[in-house]
Amino acid sequence: MAKAVNLCDLFDQTCKKYSQLPAFTCMGQTLTFAEVDTYTTQFASYLQNHTNLKPGDRIAIQMPNLLQYPIAVYGALKAGLIVVNTNPLYTDREIKHQLNDSGAKALLVLANIAKEANEVVKDTPVETVIVTEVADLHPFLKRHLLNFVVKRIKKMVPEVNFENRVSFTDALKLGAASTFKPGVTNPEDIAILQYTGGTTGVAKGAMLSHRNLIANRGQIVDHLEEVMKEGEEIYIAPLPLYHIYAFNFHCVSLFSRGSLNILIPNPRDLPALLGAIKKVRFTGFVGLDTLFKALCNNEQFKSLDFSALRTTSSGGMALTRDTAELWQKITGVTPNEGYGLTETSPVVSANYANAIKPGTVGVALPHTEVKTVDENGQATAIDEPGELLVRGPQVMEGYWQRPEETAKNIDAEGWFATGDIATIDEAGYIRIVDRKKDMILVSGFNVYPAEVEDVIVSHPKVLEAAVIGVPDARSGEAVKVFVVKKDATLTDKDVISYARDNLTAYKVPKKVEFCEDLPKSNVGKVLRKELRSQ
Template sequence: MGHTLTYSELLQYSQNFAAYLQKNTQLQPGDRIAIQLPNLLQYPVTIFGALMAGLVVVNTNPLYTPRELKHQLQDSGAKALVVLANIATAAEQVIKTTAVESVIITEVADLHPPLKRVVLNWAVKHIKKMVPDTNFENSTQFLSTLRLGQKSEFNPVSINSTDVAVLQYTGGTTGVSKGAMLTHDNLVANVDQIIEHLGDGIDSKGEIYVCPLPIYHIYAFTFHCLCLLTRGANNILIPNPRDLPSFVKALKNLKITGFVGLDTLFKALCNNSDFLAMDFSRLKITSSGGMALSSTTAKRWQEVTGCQPNEGYGLTETSPVVSANIPGNIVPGSVGLPLPNTEVKTVDLNNDVTAANEPGELCIRGPQVMLGYWQRPDETAKVLDEDGWFRSGDIATIDESGFIRIVDRKKDMIVVSGFNVYPNEIDDIAVSHPNIQEAAAVGIPDERAGEAVKLFVVKTDSELTEEEVIQYLRGQLTGYKVPRVIEFCKELPKSNVGKVLRKELRNRNSENNNS
């Protein structure tokens, strides 16, 4: 929104916040603090302040419904929450069922100059009416924490490199959200790996990178908040990339050198006339992740910007980057070469290594691989073996030159605009409806989002409508998880042991579209 923090300001604000946490709360090193914010200047301040105080950051999706937020807060055992006032009603509804003792509330323009801050915050609250009234038993305003912290002395904390720095939540094939324990070692290693791999792409202190992906997502967190800051780069935070006019307006007077995004965003921008008129003469890296990059989108982006997209691959459990194409050596359709000090292999169902170009499950070993899942040793054992190999669940090929191609995703996962959606979570919520007997979600092609969710439903009441089902799910699921299409059926196809065969449902959808 037109305001920039210098590195010295970021350091001072973060230290003030850390001092507040030390002197004005009961939080101790190792305690978890949830951060539920969009891409605002407050986000990096709270991240670094929390880490300086020795706390564990729990990045939290600001789009979460009360049910989703409750699970993450309870599972992580978070004792503090930093939340934007605009979205604080979800927290208000569940906070008493969690271990959260301190709620810190921030408003959109809190780190802007005084006059601008007052005007913007007043307009957002009273003109746009985007800030609902909330009531927490123990809450503090974000600006108050900085003022109180400034009056206190910050005491540096002794932190071991093997301590957990971040609990980054990821879905699972069961639909249960699990916290990947990422240590300081994991994150620092991935930063070093990325810098060495990309070379000149982030070599200069004059870098200006666009950050439209949410910082609560592990890729933006590691790349923008950690990697680029070590290089002295300038990150342009975009709170709402779906608002294309505001997005492009924020960039139009900048000569950006780097852009991080995904297929659907690139496609939308290339159809925006104001974006087409921008100066891309300094753009040298476009990094694509989160979902497959189509050849059509890649070609169009290069035509518009003169910069060939650089596709990579990663997972929450690997901090996240595993591989990426190297600028000047991009192989279209691949996710590039493994990062330095990263080993990869593909294995068959017998766990035997497959030959070059032969599909198999991609396994990764390296310093960026997580410690394990928070309080879930059984789940950890399923994906991490004694030798440190992490099973990704993704099917890939590795050619003779080492380039990786992802040929299939985790069997049932749906990717909506780069966000992972796990069908079992949707199924479980759907069958809680009194008039639904069974339900199964699958992904269907969608031109705008890559994929959309379709839900097959066996109903017990003939009067139940598609709209009623969608409305029911909309109240309990984040927007991108809500099914776009409902299809009623007499029964779901099942294996001889009673497992729903989603593949048959996907095939049925394709046959219906082709007929």
């Protein structure tokens, strides 16, 4: 293939080269690369001819791992739009912030989870709402049967009343009846706005350009060259595609090599996950520690055929030695742990399949520079801890409409400050010894204390609140909040219930501890370090 300069070029070249091969499978339905191309063009044509959207406008996509996801993303990119990946678990408050901050003019949402968006979309710039149902890309009879069961029998679809609503299937029909005219997409154009938390408690959008994602795709493919056979790989995709890790891995990197990706809508539903993969001789698996652990403790999983499995990629959270050893014992493959961030598109480093050093996140990917520095910005010695800095073509363009935040994190020489403390040994292997001080990692999801605190203190009976992460056997870490009462009648159940109403489930505190006051510095800053040491 000719060298692709943007994701649209990459997509077109890939679909032509592997046209008859299967690209994505979900819920028993498979789409070939040619079919993905057809549906994608139809969706792009709809956006171009039947909405007011113009190149550079933003479209939010809110759905789990369904066939519609890659169709919608690539259709939007072909139409010159910027995709705003939106977590299906978000509350109405979180959705409202993201839609307003990004200035999204369109929203594509799964009907099952549309209630929260329906509550707030009128207070956002969204003009067009496209609603999809779970089986919209299945054959006619199966589509209507499955959608009927989900909506009428299982009662899983709430009633919503969006203005300017169109169904996903109607959008495809309208697009098919129109002519799509490819536009010009420059490498530096923003492709994805990937939202990430911050110390201020306000989620901000990392601007990932076509150049960023194309570069990281090349780095990942080069790194996996020895274990990735072109046009032959079958990868299990249980991690959410709306996270940049799974998005780049499955929708860009593996896709571009003619791989088949088995999409898992809900990885927490182990029976459904196992049902989807039990007859598949998969060659690759992408997951994280808590999922590996849950699977390895499942008898049905242990009985699967792992004879074709060549590689297992682990990211999103630290991989424990026990989990790695258990996975290797059961599957015969040692997990390949890597490291990345939203701001780096996302992969920075990974172990090579034939040179895994347990306890490390591997070596920097090709064309990636890393170094560790002390508090004064001076380089630290080999094996000496310091803040990890990254420079490479995958480092984001900056934070959406936040130049000050961008300048704080990327210096004039292009070094991105990760905020993570690491060591680098003589062979270049990176070991993360401490995360960003305050961030909490719950089953691979980032939870930023300031956001949770902002919600808790808005409770009328709360005076102050401080949030930390505590060890949890199931999720790695759990959220704990220390609360100073304004009203003595406040209970821990009140706090948790209030949090559930305003935060995504994984951000809700599992533990509440009441105290007379919070430890503070002489300038009034809450000392979370002291809370963690209690």
